[in-house]
Amino acid sequence: MHPAPSVILFTVLSGMGFGLLAFLGLGAAQPLGLAAFLLWGLGYALAVGGLLASTFHLGNPQRALRAFTQWRTSWLSREGWTSVLTLLLLAPVALAAIFGGLLPPMFGATGAAMALLTVYCTSMIYAQLRTVPRWNHWTTPALFMCFALTGGAMLSGHNGAGAILALLLGGLLVFAFRRGDGAFADAGSTIGTATGLAGQVRQVAPPHTSENYLMKEMIYRVGRKHSRRLRIIAVLFASLLPAAIQLFVPPLPVVMGFAALLHLIGAFAARWLFFAEAEHVVGLYYDARPAAASIS
Amino acid sequence: MTALPPPSKVKLGLVIDLDTCVGCHACVTACKGWNDQGYGAPLSDMDAYGSAPCGTFLNRVHSYEAQESDTPSKIVNFPRSCLHCDNAPCVTVCPTGASYKRAEDGIVLVNEDACIGCGLCAWACPYGAREMDGEAGVMKKCTLCVDRIYNENLPEEDRVPACVRTCPTGARHFGDLGDPESAVSRLVAERGGYDLMPEMETAPVNKYLPPRRKGAADVAPLTPLLDVQASGFAGWLDRLLEKF
Incomplete structure (x- = not known):
């Protein structure tokens, strides 16, 4: 996506x-x-x-x-x-x-x-959304809630709760990344179910010569090659570093602000991956094979 | 209202014959031609004469190669448009009520005056049937030419969707799939019409007819001609010559 x-x-x-x-x-x-x-x-x-x-992303916000x-x-x-x-x-x-x-x-x-x-x-x-198997799972609400609670605890100065929630968030992130990699295959949609054709199916001619709305919106593949590094950045910045700071550094406002900033960077990296790594089944019609298998 | 209506008795839809489609894209052109000038915002093109043209279409034709182990590979041309699902996920996700399914005939439509262009319905559709119009910022989709099929100002033979009317090979059929006795329903029963991505449980109304099985015939077509039984004078000559 x-x-x-x-x-x-x-x-x-x-x-x-x-x-x-x-x-x-x-x-x-x-x-x-x-x-x-x-x-x-x-x-x-x-x-x-x-x-x-x-x-801002609405076609007609009025x-x-x-x-x-x-x-x-x-x-x-x-x-x-x-x-x-x-x-x-x-x-x-x-x-x-x-x-x-x-x-x-x-x-x-x-x-x-x-x-x-x-x-x-x-x-x-x-x-x-069943159409996006990586999202169609309890880990999505769990992650969003955990991000909100971790950020809230840190900003309201609850170091202990913040550290525990950050660590929980890190675990959830790792689990969601790993589960997500197999989600598309587990959902069972293939170019075969999409077209109903038997045997090996490949696209020989696309319906249009340049990208359309569907491809721009739902068949996003740029930057996936960095997903391993971004996953590490997400876990490190959103979870491990802020947790360590909250546990081991005296709770001065400046230090806590710095920890929150690190958490925010990690949260942005994680959320970017949340979209960029999510594969929509419509890609099957364009013969855009799931890339997740090649990541981990 | 974006709650789905109870399943309608009449289910208008298309039956697309993948055996007959030659991939000429005439349906794509006819669709764009008709829907450019009547129902809702015209289907805009962005950068139409540039290096990366991008337009809004309600119907697209892919071409696939399908290779089974025991037969020669075959090229299958594959038109893809809204399937007017009974269990349409694009309708229930809509926050404004712009997306709806008609209770009387099952057609899924967008009220463009209420559409905020959030794009969530396009995300919810497994089939890529919805495209956001780059100019108008509203979601466009196949209307099953609702402004043709009930239009009494048109001659009766034109009261079918533009894609069906234009198809030169008769690969597209329009009718009531809720009536088991309709021509389209019988066609689906005879030819083994199927749903796309049944695992998504969208209950599509449109059906696809599979390509007929092709490959080497059991008996080569010229074989019977080799076994000529001559009669009359030629037969006598044939038998005589075989003696020598």
């Missing part, structure tokens, strides 16, 4: 933002005054910024409000609802913290649950 920068930015930043909002909503960190303004502001900026970035209508069937629509509800539910909690008061924990807890539900809805947009 084409790793569109807007979608990578959106999923990483808003995931981290909603993770931070969840931790703040749960009262895991209770900043007041200016500290509250900065932390809650960061959470809102990440979440809202990510949501705005997601509209109609985006229509995306709230189909929550009964569409994960994308549900994500719209949960994200807006989260931002609305947590607004009084944030304002109370900034102006020095505290609301009953029920308010924050409801908002926190909604924040995590938002991340879950985002992940299900991808996990629901």
Whole structure:
């Protein structure tokens, strides 16, 4: 799948933002005054910024409000609802913290649950697609949730939880990479099932001479040769380095900020791979053979 | 509404005969020609005269070589367009309700005025049946020429999809696949019509007819001619000459 920068930015930043909002909503960190303004502001900026970035890849963003209508069937629509509800539910909690008061924990807890539900809805947009076997698995929501929680724990200053979650994330990443490599073959779609033709099938003439929307969007293959190195970067930066810093370095704000930055780099690498390595079954019609077998 | 309707009684669709298709791409051209000027945004071309032209099409024709161990390899031309699935994954993922399946005849359509161009429906389709229009930013797909098949301003023989009307070899058939007695349903039964990627459980309405089995005939076609039984004078001469 084409790793569109807007979608990578959106999923990483808003995931981290909603993770931070969840931790703040749960009262895991209770900043007041200016500290509250900065932390809650960061959470809102990440979440809202990510949501705005997601509209950049729309063909007709002026109609985006229509995306709230189909929550009964569409994960994308549900994500719209949960994200807006989260931002609305947590607004009084944030304002109370900034102006020095505290609301009953029920308010924050409801908002926190909604924040995590938002991340879950985002992940299900991808996990629901049978056409992309690498995504069509519980590891997709697990990874998105784990990224959000790790980022949230780190940004809200929970070193212990942050370290444990980062390590869990690393394990999940490794497992998802390995499982994903065999996912396409396991799903059972081949050029034979795609065309219904018996025997060895190969394409002798493509339907068009240059790339079309399908090929640009879903048959992305550039850069896969670097996927081994990027996987190592993803695990190292998103998981191992931040975990080590949180466990062994004194928790100064500068150090924690640095750890969060490393985590963010790893998260971007992982999310780029999430798209770039995902193979869509439509590639079978174009005789684009799965490349995963040659990676590991 | 992007919830799928209960399975319709009438299931309009295409039956594509892979044995007969010669890969001339006339259906592609006819499709683009008709759908350029009627229903919804015209199918735009980007960089049409440049080095990397890229256009929106609702129908594409691949050519494959299929090689079975016991027969000579064969070239199969393979038109690919929307299969108007009963269990269409492109419909349920749509966040705006732009993508829908008609309850009365099962045609899957896009309401372009409600489409935000997010592309998720194209991701959900295993068959690559949906292409985003580069100019209009809305999703385009086969409409089964819904503006032809019910159009009483057209002569009756033209009330079929443009691709079916134009196919010079009669490789494309249009009809009601929900009616087991329809011509297309009988064709599917006779020729062993099949679904594409059945493992995706999309329940496509369109069916494909497999290429007929080809290869060396059991008896070479000229063999009977070698065994000529002469009669009359030629027969007498034949028998006489064999004596010497």
